[in-house]
Amino acid sequence: MREFVLLQGDEACALGAIKAGCRFFAGYPITPATEIAETMARELPKIGGTFIQMEDEIASAAAIIGASLAGEKSMTATSGPGFSLMQEAIGYAAMTETPTVIVNVQRGGPSTGMPTKTAQGDIMQARWGTHGDHQIIAIYPSNVEEVYKYIITAFNYAELYRTPVIFLMDEILGHMRESVYLPHDSEIMEVQRVGETEMAEDDIFHPFEGDDQMLATPLVKMGKSRFHVSGLVHDESGFPVGSPSDSARLLRRLDNKIRLHSDEIVIYDEYLTEDAEILVLAYGSVARSAIKAVKMAREDKINVGLFKPVTIWPFPSTRLRQLLKKMSAVIVAEMNLGQILYEVSRLNKRGAKIEHLSKVNGELITPQEVLDAISRVKSEIMDL
Numbered sequence: 535m536r537e538f539v540l541l542q543g544d545e546a547c548a549l550g551a552i553k554a555g556c557r558f559f560a561g562y563p564i565t566p567a568t569e570i571a572e573t574m575a576r577e578l579p580k581i582g583g584t585f586i587q588m589e590d591e592i593a594s595a596a597a598i599i600g601a602s603l604a605g606e607k608s609m610t611a612t613s614g615p616g617f618s619l620m621q622e623a624i625g626y627a628a629m630t631e632t633p634t635v636i637v638n639v640q641r642g643g644p645s646t647g648m649p650t651k652t653a654q655g656d657i658m659q660a661r662w663g664t665h666g667d668h669q670i671i672a673i674y675p676s677n678v679e680e681v682y683k684y685i686i687t688a689f690n691y692a693e694l695y696r697t698p699v700i701f702l703m704d705e706i707l708g709h710m711r712e713s714v715y716l717p718h719d720s721e722i723m724e725v726q727r728v729g730e731t732e733m734a735e736d737d738i739f740h741p742f743e744g745d746d747q748m749l750a751t752p753l754v755k756m757g758k759s760r761f762h763v764s765g766l767v768h769d770e771s772g773f774p775v776g777s778p779s780d781s782a783r784l785l786r787r788l789d790n791k792i793r794l795h796s797d798e799i800v801i802y803d804e805y806l807t808e809d810a811e812i813l814v815l816a817y818g819s820v821a822r823s824a825i826k827a828v829k830m831a832r833e834d835k836i837n838v839g840l841f842k843p844v845t846i847w848p849f850p851s852t853r854l855r856q857l858l859k860k861m862s863a864v865i866v867a868e869m870n871l872g873q874i875l876y877e878v879s880r881l882n883k884r885g886a887k888i889e890h891l892s893k894v895n896g897e898l899i900t901p902q903e904v905l906d907a908i909s910r911v912k913s914e915i916m917d918l
Contacts, residue, residue, distance in 0.1 A: 595623030651896025810839030
């Protein structure tokens with residue numbers, strides 16, 4: 535039987551991570567993500583896990599990489615300024631194909647910004663924050679129940695694709711409390727870490743040898759298995775190499791292992807898109823306002839639907855491109871100056887009218903504001 539509980543978003547993130555098998559958390563307190571660390575500090579010791587408060591976010595990101603290589607599923611949580619500090623370590627985790635989960639509960643920025651206010655300003659940073667060509671997986675839920683559900687997905691993706699996974703939230707989502715049904719254990723799919731492997735004393739495990747699908751060999755625990763880890767361009771054994779062919783082969787495999795599997799990775803939700811002529815695209819907390827506005831607009835006989843990307847990266851381009859082909863207009867609602875707007879514009883080959891509903895004052899876009907945008911766009915379409 536499902537458990538019915540009252541949870542804060544940050545608490546759901548921590549409890550879902552534990553359910554996914556996370557047994558190591560390293561972090562540094564920062565608003566609005568601190569409650570994740572507080573929950574981990576309380577709950578992990580009860581099950582034999584480890585919580586450690588590091589001296590800063592750089593050390594926190596490095597610590598979870600080390601813990602993961604040592605065999606423990608690991609996570610850290612931060613907000614904008616701390617996320618900026620973690621970028622070099624995220625690149626290292628990508629290059630060394632180390633499964634980790636990095637939670638970013640977004641707040642107003644840049645710099646110290648507005649610590650207690652909400653924003654969605656780190657969307658592009660999640661994709662391109664670290665240097666060099668790389669792919670990334672970034673998941674962004676929109677309610678507390680989804681936080682619990684999709685943090686488990688984040689850990690599974692980290693293991694399956696041997697990559698750091700960014701788990702995006704925002705201040706509203708992190709601090710809101712909702713009554714939710716937690717899934718029964720039988721409903722949860724957990725990707726287990728491969729155990730130690732018996733090897734001869736002189737054998738070296740090849741953890742960076744890709745298969746036909748460009749996926750790397752499953753990561754095993756260090757111990758009885760022995761392998762080299764380097765942020766330098768390396769061969770299948772992990773030791774640095776300098777040849778052009780080896781460099782190109784590695785970087786293309788790192789790209790392909792996610793890009794070629796994007797159809798298996800992407801997650802999105804749709805609501806009333808079958809007969810829609812106007813599409814609202816929203817994600818995170820803004821999607822909550824958007825779905826309310828869509829319902830209100832339907833009561834006014836306006837054919838409007840909602841598209842909600844859950845995986846922000848890889849972006850669900852294929853499905854959105856299909857939807858845009860039959861839309862007269864699309865409204866992109868987001869708490870930034872247009873970060874997903876760029877993706878929508880790129881996919882809008884048919885030339886649907888694009889309306890950008892932007893808000894960067896630290897407040898949530900309201901259902902009425904979305905409804906006003908829908909009504910305005912509807913009037914403009916009728917005047918054409």
